[in-house]
Amino acid sequence: MVTGAALPALATGSEGVVAGATTSLTTAAAADAAQSYTSTSASSSSDEIRAEIAPRGTFSATTPEEIEETRSRAVAAALAAGMPLGSAVDIPIADRIIMPMADGTYSFTDGFGASRPGRSHLGQDFAAGVGTPINAAMKGCVSRSTESYQGYGVTIQIESIVDGQAVSTVYSHLNYGTRAVEVGDCVDEGQYIGDVGSTGYVFGSCLHFEVHINTVAIDPMPWLQTHVN
Structure with a gap:
């Protein structure tokens, strides 16, 4: 059900948002x-x-x-x-959380805190071939969907509520032209959202996955291990 008005989540200027609001x-x-x-x-x-x-x-x-x-x-x-x-949209409570990619389609590479020029790595990389499907890890609504976001490349961001907390999940380095959702869309866990790519600042093809809770980027792996069911 649509009830209100909405804003995206990585920075300003998300793609796919209808202009000309009154x-x-x-x-x-x-x-x-x-x-x-x-x-x-x-x-x-x-x-x-x-x-x-x-x-x-x-x-x-x-x-x-x-x-x-x-x-x-x-x-x-x-x-x-x-x-x-x-x-603008009802942010749903995520009562089921899954891995963002199917078993056997990826391997873990750089994790949270890995060294990056000028900063730390803020997520977990799932290495996989270009074109490997990526799914929403949980029920939520899309706050960002863009073909280019600085070093993140093609990026989708989804907002959810988990255990009473606002949780933002980020899916980056997707392949060009594969985004299946736009800002304001709401998705279910396991819903296809795009394909693995190598866009942005990255070596090799992978999904860069982040989890943000209460203004802080956290290590996605312990969080996933606790919540995936």
Whole structure:
């Protein structure tokens, strides 16, 4: 159900967001926002990854076309007002978490904290051949979907609620042209979102996977080991 207005999560300017939202929607979106969750990386401000979740306002739609139009306008209005994704779509509670790739399709390479020029590695790399499918690790809504985000390359970011906490998952270095979701879309765990690639700053093809909780990028592996069921 669509109820409110929305904002993406890595930085400003996500692709796939409908432009031209009205001033009235922007004002309503700003008035409805209350709490927010911000997840940032340990890198410079230009490399920050942000995820925000807030209560929704209320919109009325009846047909699938009206619902989609409401969602698009709400997302655009919230972005224009600098508001969180959760003000436009209901951020779902993720009651089941899975690995982002199927067993046997990947191997683990660089992990959390590995050395990177000027900073630490903020996620876990899943090495795999170009074209290997990537799935959403949990139920959530897309806050970023872009063909290029600095060193991350083709990137998708999804917002979820897990154990009462705002959780942002990041999927990077995807192959060009394979993104299957756009900002404002909501997905189920296991849903296909794109293919492994080698875009951005990376050696070899892999999925770079990050988990952000309460403004902090955490080691995804212990978290996955605890939550995957």
